[in-house]
Amino acid sequence: MQPWKTQSRKIILEQRPWLVVEHHTVELPNGRVIPEWPWIITPDYVNVVAVTEDGRFLCFRQVKYGLQGETLSIVGGFVEAGEDPSAAARRELLEETGYASDDWVSLGHFNVDPNRGIATGHLYLARAARYVQPRNADDLEEQKMIQLTRAEIESALANGEIKVLAWAASITFALRHL
Amino acid sequence: MQPWKTQSRKIILEQRPWLVVEHHTVELPNGRVIPEWPWIITPDYVNVVAVTEDGRFLCFRQVKYGLQGETLSIVGGFVEAGEDPSAAARRELLEETGYASDDWVSLGHFNVDPNRGIATGHLYLARAARYVQPRNADDLEEQKMIQLTRAEIESALANGEIKVLAWAASITFALRHL
Numbered sequence: 001m002q003p004w005k006t007q008s009r010k011i012i013l014e015q016r017p018w019l020v021v022e023h024h025t026v027e028l029p030n031g032r033v034i035p036e037w038p039w040i041i042t043p044d045y046v047n048v049v050a051v052t053e054d055g056r057f058l059c060f061r062q063v064k065y066g067l068q069g070e071t072l073s074i075v076g077g078f079v080e081a082g083e084d085p086s087a088a089a090r091r092e093l094l095e096e097t098g099y100a101s102d103d104w105v106s107l108g109h110f111n112v113d114p115n116r117g118i119a120t121g122h123l124y125l126a127r128a129a130r131y132v133q134p135r136n137a138d139d140l141e142e143q144k145m146i147q148l149t150r151a152e153i154e155s156a157l158a159n160g161e162i163k164v165l166a167w168a169a170s171i172t173f174a175l176r177h178l
Numbered sequence: 179m180q181p182w183k184t185q186s187r188k189i190i191l192e193q194r195p196w197l198v199v200e201h202h203t204v205e206l207p208n209g210r211v212i213p214e215w216p217w218i219i220t221p222d223y224v225n226v227v228a229v230t231e232d233g234r235f236l237c238f239r240q241v242k243y244g245l246q247g248e249t250l251s252i253v254g255g256f257v258e259a260g261e262d263p264s265a266a267a268r269r270e271l272l273e274e275t276g277y278a279s280d281d282w283v284s285l286g287h288f289n290v291d292p293n294r295g296i297a298t299g300h301l302y303l304a305r306a307a308r309y310v311q312p313r314n315a316d317d318l319e320e321q322k323m324i325q326l327t328r329a330e331i332e333s334a335l336a337n338g339e340i341k342v343l344a345w346a347a348s349i350t351f352a353l354r355h356l
Contacts (some may be wrong), residue, residue, distance in 0.1 A: 001239070001240065001322075002318045003240045003247075004241065004243045004319075011192070011319070013191050013199060015214070015216055018265075018294070019199070019216045019218065019256070019294070021191060021197070021199065021308060026243060028318060029320065036193070037243070037315065038196050039192055040198045040218065040220075041292065042198065042291075052239050052314055055196055060272055061179070062179065062291040063179045063180070063181050063182065064293060065182045065204060065215070065293055066291055066292045066293050066294060066314055067289055067292055067294055069181075071181055071292070079326050094236055096294070108338060108346065109260075109338075110341065110342060110343035110346055111244060111245055111341050111342050111343065112290065112296075112342075113220075113242075113244055113342070114242040114244045114245055114249070114251070114341075115242060115243055115244050116196070116197070116220065116244060117244055118290075118296065125234065126208070136229075140206060142179045142180070144179075150265070151318045160286060160287075163288065163289050163292075164288060164290075164292045165288035165289065165343060165344060165347055166342050166343060168286065168347065168351075169287055169343060169346065169347035171356075172347065172350050172351060173346075173350060176350075
């Protein structure tokens with residue numbers, strides 16, 4: 001199968017580091033040309049399912065601007081410029097929870113969207129997480145750290161309390177390794 | 179916990195039906211105001227994990243503009259204006275595969291992004307799918323329909339052949355119901 005080709009690209013909206021929108025001129029294998037194909041660039045991100053040595057999942061109760069009501073979330077954040085995703089995962093775990101781990105499992109990296117870019121999400125499991133220092137989260141949202149048992153997080157998944165796709169996917173992928 | 183409030187919103191880029199970008203003026207619970215918070219609107223979508231009566235998963239080998247190389251995909255598409263997501267799932271299954279099912283399981287609906295909107299994905303499992311008519315896909319991409327066993331789709335997941343988050347999540351969620 002032949003890939004589609006990018007003939008040209010033009011930035012039409014630029015609000016770094018949060019959002020860039022481009023228009024691509026795209027050529028299909030049959031010669032058809034599509035102008036102004038919207039291409040969205042937002043920061044790549046990591047999510048981390050962190051589980052303590054006694055099997056507790058490190059989670060948060062918080063509000064997020066894009067979500068209705070309170071939500072249950074996991075560790076996550078943007079990959080900084082030039083940063084390796086696995087380093088971003090370790091950094092976010094330490095910042096947001098004060099925990100560290102020496103037992104990391106990659107749960108895969110995934111495109112958010114098959115057509116328009118958006119971002120790549122890098123998902124991790126951190127086993128045997130241990131407390132090393134006070135947490136130092138710089139997020140703007142009000143956030144309360146909690147620890148859940150496996151039964152509690154499976155119940156939260158089943159009840160729709162995990163509202164973001166990458167969070168629910170990370171937890172479900174992680175459960176296959178625990 | 180108090181939600182953030184939207185004081186005002188303004189469209190700054192409009193390319194319907196594919197993309198609208200807004201700027202929101204957002205007020206935090208502590209009174210701080212953030213101007214020009216980017217808010218991205220793309221179409222809500224469905225994905226369907228379809229499994230035949232003899233346990234075969236209906237998949238596609240195809241190329242997508244946003245993905246490197248060939249990818250393994252599942253049934254999916256946008257929810258049309260005014261359409262119920264479950265109706266969109268039935269429609270996309272029939273259009274893309276020619277199959278139908280009377281045994282549907284909702285795998286949940288999820289926000290793609292906690293901060294900036296983007297879309298909601300509605301994920302489904304269609305069990306005991308049966309062939310009813312020739313497929314009639316209107317996608318622009320070259321696409322080959324294939325049937326995989328459970329072992330083959332689990333292997334594809336493990337090998338990173340399922341490159342889009344919503345597809346890998348749908349399959350993993352579905353495996354818990356099969």
